[in-house]
Amino acid sequence: MAEQSGTWWIWRVFWILLFVTAFEVLLGILKVNESLPESFVHGTFLGLAWLTHVFIILTIIKAAYIVMEFMHLGHEVKGLKLTILLPCVILIPYLLFILLTEGVMMV
Amino acid sequence: MSENLSKDSIWNGGKRPFVSSYGKLMMWFFLISDALTFSGFLAAYGFMRFRNAEIWPVPEDVFTHFPFLQGEHPLLFVALMTFILIMSSVTMVLAVNAGNKNNKKGVVLWMALTIVGGITFLGSQAWEWGHFIHGDKGAIKLSSHEVVHVVDADHKLYSLYDLMNVDKYDGTDHQFLIEEVETAFNARPDLHIKRADRTIVPHQESEEFFENSQVVLGANLTHNEYGHQLFADFFYFITGFHGFHVFSGVVLLIIIFVNVLKGTYERRGHYEMVEKVGLYWHFVDLVWVFVFTFFYLV
CATH class of the missing domain: 1.20.120.80 (Cytochrome c oxidase, subunit III, four-helix bundle)
Structure with missing residues (x-):
């Protein structure tokens, strides 16, 4: 593994995480104040509001930066990356799919 | 890593898998299990x-x-x-x-x-x-376990502490009887009831919400003023x-x-x-x- 030199990359990740979190909070506050377009907050896609999809994508971006940079996984060998990521990437969406599908009330 | 590896030493952990140390690998495996727990x-x-x-x-x-x-x-x-x-x-x-x-x-x-x-x-x-x-503001729990809130004319949540005219932060442990709250509520025709499904029930139709109900302040594992x-x-x-x-x-x-x-x-x-x-x-x-x-x- 080539060690990154200096600390600039740490602060780069910090600003990304800070910016994304601030953006999420801004969206959340706009949602409470009802300043967001109606179709964006209440319109749904695959059973979830569009806004929720945006929140989830932003969260996964943050998670990726924490795991790949802060936890250094992005700089490990391919085998280790796959060993860590595959169980999570397969099992968690599977569990979510089963539970959320069952959770929707069929009237 | 150029050490000669016999089969024995591989199975005894002689080779560093993934060019990572034993400790770091085990921490990663623990974190996978923990990640799955939290996702559960x-x-x-x-x-x-x-x-x-x-x-x-x-x-x-x-x-x-x-x-x-x-x-x-x-x-x-x-x-x-x-x-x-x-x-x-x-x-x-x-x-x-x-x-x-x-x-x-x-x-x-x-x-x-x-x-x-x-x-x-x-x-x-x-x-x-x-x-x-x-x-925060207190709520009323019906016998059906539905939690309803008192709201003002703008449908904003209205504090039961304000309704009962007490200072929430005066240091005492407040408890209200449902009858007291009902009396205070009846004297305020500008207040309405907001049901758990967020529908608003006008003041004059809200009598039933005080029968066999209880006042809930705060949240713990048996009651929750915020809702479900x-x-x-x-x-x-x-x-x-x-x-x-x-x-x-x-x-x-x-x-x-x-x-x-x-x-x-x-x-x-x-x-x-x-x-x-x-x-x-x-x-x-x-x-x-x-x-x-x-x-x-x-």
């Missing part, structure tokens, strides 16, 4: 929330307070907690970075700041829990489990910190232990990122 909890939360979507409390209406500030500031305090945890993750990377250069002073400085960040986060969570337990009981249960369980991780993280950090001060890793020639506790610490931050989204934002 959050998926269960999602399941119950989907099941009760119509009557689930709106998180932005629940977590609205900020220490020493008047009025409502939705999301602001959790945003601060998130910032504290991200910041402590940054100081942790800086500590690992200093460790890679065998810079003991740097490790000491950045680890100390990480510990301070962790303790600050725990303190914030204690405040958040305290506020959640004491409650499971919301409080999941809140305590998931943020509590995460908070326990933060607490254990702080304890581990302190142990490693003392070893750094004693020069244990300097003598060992490397600071890999700092890296391992760092992995755990970043994981705690990672979980919070998801808790923040699914508990507070969505």
